[in-house]
Amino acid sequence: MYSSCLRYLRGEMYMSFKMNTKISRFDKRLNILLMFLTPVLIVAAWQIASENGKINASVLPSPFTIGGTLAAMAQSGELFQHLSVSLLRVIKGYLLGCILGIIAGTLMGLIRKFESAMTLVFGIIRPIPIIAWVPILILWMGIDESSKVTVIAFGTFFPVMLNTVYGIQSTDKKYLEVAYSLEKSPVRILLRVIFPSALPAIFTGIRIGLGIAWMSVVGAELIAASSGIGYLISYAGQLSQPDVMLAGVISIGIVGLLLDILLRAVERLVLKWNITSK
Structure with missing residues (x-):
C-alpha cells in the first residue's frame, strides 16, 4: 500500500514537472514572439500611414x-x-x-x-x-x-x-x-x-x-x-x-x-x- 502511494505521488510529481516545463517553454517562445512582433507591427502601421498621406513626410519620413x-x-x-x-x-x-x-x-x-x-x-x-x-x-x-x-x-x-x-x-x-x-x-x-x-x-x-x-x-x-x-x-x-x-x-x-x-x-x-x- 505504501509503495503504491509512493509510486502514485512520484508519477504525479513527474507529470506536474513535465507540464510546468512545457508551459515554461511556451511562455518563453511567446515572449520572444511578442518582443519581435511589437516593433514590426509599429513599423508596419507607420509605413501604411505614411503611404496613405496620414503622416507628413517632411516631418516624419516613412x-x-x-x-x-x-x-x-x-x-x-x-x-x-x-x-x-x-x-x-x-x-x-x-x-x-x-x-x-x-x-x-x-x-x-x-x-x-x-x-x-x-x-x-x-x-x-x-x-x-x-x-x-x-x-x-x-x-x-x-x-x-x-x-x-x-x-x-x-x-x-x-x-x-x-x-x-x-x-x-x-x-x-x-x-x-x-x-x-x-x-x-x-x-x-x-x-x-x-x-x-x-x-x-x-x-x-x-x-x-x-x-x-x-x-x-x-x-x-x-x-x-x-x-x-x-x-x-x-x-x-x-x-x-x-x-x-x-x-x-x-x-x-x-x-x-x-x-x-x-x-x-x-x-x-x-x-x-x-x-x-x-
Whole structure:
C-alpha cells in the first residue's frame, strides 16, 4: 500500500514537472514572439500611414525612407565614422565614471562619516541636468575631447555610485558576523564578502550608467562638436533632413542595445552564482 502511494505521488510529481516545463517553454517562445512582433507591427502601421498621406513626410519620413538613408550612410562609411568617434568618447568617459563611482560608493558605503560629509554635496549636484554642465565644462576645458569625456563621466558617476552604496550597505549582516568570528582581515572581508554581495547592485548601476553615457555624449555633441553622432543629428537638423536625423537616432538605439546585451552577458558570466542575475 505504501509503495503504491509512493509510486502514485512520484508519477504525479513527474507529470506536474513535465507540464510546468512545457508551459515554461511556451511562455518563453511567446515572449520572444511578442518582443519581435511589437516593433514590426509599429513599423508596419507607420509605413501604411505614411503611404496613405496620414503622416507628413517632411516631418516624419516613412520607415522605408529612413532605412534607405541608414543603408546609404552605412555603405558610404559616414555613419560608422561618426559612431566610432562617439563610441570612443563614451568608452573613455564611461570607464572613468564607473571607476570613480565605485570608489566613491565604496567609501560612502563603508565609512558613515564620509557618507554624511558627501550627502549634501552630492544631493545638490545630482539633480542638475547633464546638459547644463556642457557650456560650463567647455568654458573650463575648451571645446576639445576632455570636456565631452568629463560630461560622460559625470553622467555615469551618480548611478554607479548610488547603486554601489546600496549594494555595500545591503550586505547580509550574518555573512559579516561569520567573517569577523573567523578573524578575517578587513581587506579579505571587503573582497570576499562585501563586494560579491554588492555586485548585483553595482552591475545595475553600471547598466544604468551606460544609457546615461550615451545620452551625455549626444547632448555634448549637439552643442559643441565637429564630429560624432550628435553632431550628425544637429547638422542634419540645420539642413532640414529628418531622414538623416532619424537614421542617426535609430543608430544610437541599436548601438546602445548591443552594448547593453554585451554588458548583460558579462553580468551573467560574473554573477552566474546569483539567481537574481539570470
